[in-house]
Amino acid sequence: MADREPVVLVPGFSGQDWVYWNLFRQRLERDGFPVYTVTFPGLGLQDITTSGATLDDRVDEVLEATGHDQVNLVGHSLGGLVIRELVQNRGADGRVRACATLGTPHQGTLTSVMALVCPACRQMLPGSSYLRELGDRPLSVPFVNVYASVDSLVVPYGNACFPPAENHRIRLGGHWGLLLRNAAYRPIVEGFQDPPDPRSTERRTVVD
Numbered sequence: 198m199a200d201r202e203p204v205v206l207v208p209g210f211s212g213q214d215w216v217y218w219n220l221f222r223q224r225l226e227r228d229g230f231p232v233y234t235v236t237f238p239g240l241g242l243q244d245i246t247t248s249g250a251t252l253d254d255r256v257d258e259v260l261e262a263t264g265h266d267q268v269n270l271v272g273h274s275l276g277g278l279v280i281r282e283l284v285q286n287r288g289a290d291g292r293v294r295a296c297a298t299l300g301t302p303h304q305g306t307l308t309s310v311m312a313l314v315c316p317a318c319r320q321m322l323p324g325s326s327y328l329r330e331l332g333d334r335p336l337s338v339p340f341v342n343v344y345a346s347v348d349s350l351v352v353p354y355g356n357a358c359f360p361p362a363e364n365h366r367i368r369l370g371g372h373w374g375l376l377l378r379n380a381a382y383r384p385i386v387e388g389f390q391d392p393p394d395p396r397s398t399e400r401r402t403v404v405d
Contacts, residue, residue, distance in 0.1 A: 202294050203231040203263050204389070207252060209274025209300075210317075211240045221271070221376050228386055230269070233259045241275055244316040245327065248275075249282030256283070256292055267294040269389050273376060274350065275317060277301025277342075278331075285334035295339045295392040297385040299375040300348055304328065304356035308349075323356065336361045339392035343381045345370045363393045 204225055206218045218234060225232045235255040237248045256268055270293055272280040277298030283289045284296065302309075305323030312318040320327035343365045344357030350372045351357045358364055365384045367375065375381040 201230050202265050202267050202269050202389075203233055203259050204269045204271060205252075205256060205259055206232065206234045207270060207272035207276035207279055208234075208236070209241065209272075209276045217273075218376070221382065224379075224382050225386070230386075230389070231263060233262075233268075237279075241279075242315045242317055245275070245278055245282050245320050246286070248279045248317070249287055252279055252283050253287055253289055256289065260292060267292055269294050270296045271299070271385060272297070272301060273299045274301060274372065275321070277303065278321070281331055284338045285331060285336065290338045293338050295341070295389050297341045297343070297388060298359065298362070299343045299381060299385075300345060300351060300357060300372045301342070301359070302351045302356055303342070303359040306350065306356055307352045336395055339363075339388065339395050341365070341385055341388035341393065343367060343375060343384060345372065345375055348372045361395070363388065 208217045222232050235252055237251055241248055259268055270280045278301060280296050284293050302321050305321050305325060305328050309318040309321040340359060340362035342359040342362035346354060346366055346368045348354045348357060348371060367378060367380050370378045370381060
């Protein structure tokens, strides 16, 4: 248990260490994972590439502090896109063992139109140049993706599906409820224990 790779928790908008991940962090620590967090300057509203650079530095700090060669990453909402920025655009895949995303608008969300002054919101519009370019990048790290059938912030909710990942759709939970439900936590910790093969062309969507 003590040799398990550390987990870095990556929040979405306005995520702060001391409130955002409380229950999720407790579950991971109970299961023997060393847990670390990252907080983005400007509440994560800046360009996703800027947040990706912050996460890149944080991963290096965690690896140095723990003596491990790799980390696991969990991202909620926008945090999932920051993780993809890190592993797909910044060449950090060698430092990342497995990734998990919760309620992430992998294919964009229409609610971003309400805050177009925010650089990250413009990048999260469906069909944005950022999402198109990100989607063209190869994926060499295992991903487990969890999303909700009812999500008021990812619209339409199906845009939270991430075809290259092992997907788990939760019928009940909502955008924030994914951080609380055991049905959302369980496939993530199982994916860290036995990561899916990122090279496999056989992908499934599990409905819980």
